[in-house]
Amino acid sequence: xxxxxxxxxxxxxxxxxxxxxxxxxxxxxxxxxxxxxxxxxxxxxxxxxxxxxxxxxxxxxxxxxxxxxxxxxxxxxxxxxxxxxxxxxxxxxxxxxxxxxxxxxxxxxx
Amino acid sequence: xxxxxxxxxxxxxxxxxxxxxxxxxxxxxxxxxxxxxxxxxxxxxxxxxxxxxxxxxxxxxxxxxxxxxxxxxxxxxxxxxxxxxxxxxxxxxxxxxxxxxxxxxxxxxxxxxxxxxxxxxxxxxxxxxxxxxxxxxxxxxxxxxxxxxxxxxxxxxxxxxxxxxxxxxxxxxxxxxxxxxxxxxxxxxxxxxxxxxxxxxxxxxxxxxxxxxxxxxxxxxxxxxxxxxxxx
Amino acid sequence: xxxxxxxxxxxxxxxxxxxxxxxxxxxxxxxxxxxxxxxxxxxxxxxxxxxxxxxxxxxxxxxxxxxxxxxxxxxxxxxxxxxxxxxxx
Amino acid sequence: xxxxxxxxxxxxxxxxxxxxxxxxxxxxxxxxxxxxxxxxxxxxxxxxxxxxxxxxxxxxxxxxxxxxxxxxxxxxxxxxxxxxxx
Amino acid sequence: xxxxxxxxxxxxxxxxxxxxxxxxxxxxxxxxxxxxxxxxxxxxxxxxxxxxxxxxxxxxxxxxxxxxxxxxxxxxxxxxxxxxxxxxxxxxxxxxxxxxxxxxxxxxxxxxxxxxxxxxxxxxxxxxxxxxxxxxxxxxxxxxxxxxxxxxxxxxxxxxxx
Numbered sequence: 001x002x003x004x005x006x007x008x009x010x011x012x013x014x015x016x017x018x019x020x021x022x023x024x025x026x027x028x029x030x031x032x033x034x035x036x037x038x039x040x041x042x043x044x045x046x047x048x049x050x051x052x053x054x055x056x057x058x059x060x061x062x063x064x065x066x067x068x069x070x071x072x073x074x075x076x077x078x079x080x081x082x083x084x085x086x087x088x089x090x091x092x093x094x095x096x097x098x099x100x101x102x103x104x105x106x107x108x109x110x
Numbered sequence: 111x112x113x114x115x116x117x118x119x120x121x122x123x124x125x126x127x128x129x130x131x132x133x134x135x136x137x138x139x140x141x142x143x144x145x146x147x148x149x150x151x152x153x154x155x156x157x158x159x160x161x162x163x164x165x166x167x168x169x170x171x172x173x174x175x176x177x178x179x180x181x182x183x184x185x186x187x188x189x190x191x192x193x194x195x196x197x198x199x200x201x202x203x204x205x206x207x208x209x210x211x212x213x214x215x216x217x218x219x220x221x222x223x224x225x226x227x228x229x230x231x232x233x234x235x236x237x238x239x240x241x242x243x244x245x246x247x248x249x250x251x252x253x254x255x256x257x258x259x260x261x262x263x264x265x266x267x268x269x270x271x272x273x274x275x276x277x278x279x280x281x282x283x284x285x286x287x288x289x290x291x292x293x294x295x296x297x298x299x300x301x302x303x304x305x306x307x308x309x310x311x312x313x314x315x316x317x318x319x320x321x322x323x324x325x326x327x328x329x330x331x332x333x334x335x336x337x338x339x340x341x342x
Numbered sequence: 343x344x345x346x347x348x349x350x351x352x353x354x355x356x357x358x359x360x361x362x363x364x365x366x367x368x369x370x371x372x373x374x375x376x377x378x379x380x381x382x383x384x385x386x387x388x389x390x391x392x393x394x395x396x397x398x399x400x401x402x403x404x405x406x407x408x409x410x411x412x413x414x415x416x417x418x419x420x421x422x423x424x425x426x427x428x429x430x431x
Numbered sequence: 432x433x434x435x436x437x438x439x440x441x442x443x444x445x446x447x448x449x450x451x452x453x454x455x456x457x458x459x460x461x462x463x464x465x466x467x468x469x470x471x472x473x474x475x476x477x478x479x480x481x482x483x484x485x486x487x488x489x490x491x492x493x494x495x496x497x498x499x500x501x502x503x504x505x506x507x508x509x510x511x512x513x514x515x516x517x
Numbered sequence: 518x519x520x521x522x523x524x525x526x527x528x529x530x531x532x533x534x535x536x537x538x539x540x541x542x543x544x545x546x547x548x549x550x551x552x553x554x555x556x557x558x559x560x561x562x563x564x565x566x567x568x569x570x571x572x573x574x575x576x577x578x579x580x581x582x583x584x585x586x587x588x589x590x591x592x593x594x595x596x597x598x599x600x601x602x603x604x605x606x607x608x609x610x611x612x613x614x615x616x617x618x619x620x621x622x623x624x625x626x627x628x629x630x631x632x633x634x635x636x637x638x639x640x641x642x643x644x645x646x647x648x649x650x651x652x653x654x655x656x657x658x659x660x661x662x663x664x665x666x667x668x669x670x671x672x673x674x675x676x677x678x679x
Contacts, residue, residue, distance in 0.1 A: 203429055204428050204429050206425060206428070210421070221414060224410070224414070228407070228411065234404075235404045235407050236404055236405075236407060236408060237407060237411070241411060244415070245411060245414060245415070248414060248415055248418045251418060251422070252418065252421070255421055255422060255425045255431070334431065
């Protein structure tokens with residue numbers, strides 16, 4: 001159990017580090033958000049799982065923290081991206097931007 | 111020039127704090143007399159698992175009453191000033207997304223339960239009335255952010271707040287009547303580290319939690335709805 | 343109690359510290375305000391993990407509450423800024 | 432262990448320097464919302480420091496008031512006045 | 518009925534925070550849960566509370582959780598690959614996808630799951646159309662995007678929430 005916990009801790013902190021690296025390297029807000037949300041959620045998930053593996057009596061509280069993170073992290077990124085697009089921040093080297101097209105056509109409220 | 115002056119001031123302050131704070135030890139060895147007594151007898155006297163709670167609510171309970179009053183005065187002042195203000199610009203407001211609305215309607219009861227957990231367990235965990243009240247106010251704030259036409263009942267908030275304040279003062283007077291001093295801990299102390307322990311402390315924290323939660327909610331709703339006033 | 347070996351503590355600490363520093367760099371540099379908020383959002387989750395880890399190293403169960411309260415209220419801040427952008431506050 | 436938990440340990444010193452840098456940033460930014468984001472980060476660092484020095488009550492209060500309520504109040508205030516400092 | 522179910526859900530949440538079986542805690546928790554569901558109008562129970570009782574839905578929920586964790590891991594390996602790669606292999610864009618799901622809670626879970634799958638983030642929901650930011654656009658039309666992004670989750674969520 002202890003070995004499992006240690007491995008989980010290392011995996012979790014590694015992914016936290018990688019997501020922060022993505023925050024640094026990506027070209028625009030949308031791609032930074034991709035790295036930031038996924039990496040931190042996964043890193044937090046595994047780190048807290050590691051702590052839970054080493055302290056089994058903390059299981060329920062750790063589970064509530066994990067559920068809270070899994071619920072709210074995508075929500076905040078969604079709210080922030082929607083607001084940012086509405087603010088008019090452009091995508092870097094975009095292939096297609098269907099959302100802006102639909103805003104032009106008036107399907108979605110601007 | 112300004113930068114050099116600022117740096118000099120900062121260095122002087124740093125030296126001052128170092129000079130002043132160095133004699134105080136960080137630890138248990140040489141505390142002032144009252145603090146030493148609090149730390150030695152606090153757990154025995156009140157049977158609370160959290161020593162800070164025992165000091166804040168029992169020995170310094172009168173100060174806490176003052177703090178709650180200060181918060182009440184601040185909220186009343188904000189409400190009064192906002193009712194006077196006629197200088198707002200018209201604001202066009204947009205709906206929030208469907209996802210935020212759905213998630214908020216599920217988060218709102220959960221956060222209220224979490225806030226209640228924080229302030230009911232004030233004598234067992236680091237939480238307390240103020241933190242639990244802040245969590246409850248944040249739940250109300252989520253509703254404001256997600257729904258454009260959310261209106262909490264203002265009279266219910268103020269009635270809750272007054273009743274909680276009355277309960278706090280009433281508990282204090284009961285202590286004065288039965289135990290000889292304001293907020294004396296007259297109830298049985300119970301078993302250590304369970305909910306019903308530490309006598310009167312959890313009751314006071316529940317009162318503070320209700321009071322702070324309704325006060326902060328009323329304050330935030332005043333600030334937000336006064337921004338909404340000039341919509342038309 | 344079972345404590346971690348020193349090298350593992352140092353590895354985890356260095357990874358999380360570097361992650362925090364990079365989020366701070368995004369807050370300092372970010373060309374638009376959204377970049378700064380993205381940095382704050384990532385730093386919030388990192389901090390929740392860090393608070394849980396401090397609780398783990400000092401072996402106190404009640405420290406987990408602090409992490410949960412911090413998560414709730416920091417999420418409120420991010421959503422409030424996002425709703426400000428949309429014009430919803 | 433004892434040295435690491437004292438107020439002068441290297442961890443606390445580094446975190447305090449970080450908080451000071453962010454406070455300077457919050458002063459010099461002209462965009463007031465960005466300044467409030469920096470202020471939110473300061474309360475995050477302060478919360479870590481308090482918990483590290485084994486003061487969970489103070490850490491929780493700092494997290495509750497500093498990270499959430501203060502940011503919201505700043506945003507409402509900015510909403511009612513100007514976003515950019517002149 | 519809805520009040521009862523909402524009380525039960527909030528009570529389970531309370532027990533999760535408390536994590537002990539002390540009878541005092543249970544009584545306090547029941548009281549708090551009942552009071553909260555009274556003042557919030559028991560929104561947490563949903564419109565049709567009997568849906569919570571079906572074991573088939575819970576079984577599919579378990580399958581969904583497994584699938585979700587697998588996708589989460591893949592997503593992170595994907596992000597890690599893109600971040601470490603020296604030339605940043607990205608081709609971002611925002612695409613439309615269609616969903617068959619109707620209820621708000623199903624859409625919420627779908628949007629959150631999409632945010633956690635490899636290279637996609639939900640930007641907006643409008644009726645049955647979801648706008649997805651895709652870090653590596655494979656096809657610009659609606660059908661390809663729907664097939665790639667939504668369908669894996671939809672078959673579980675349809676059973677669970679519809």
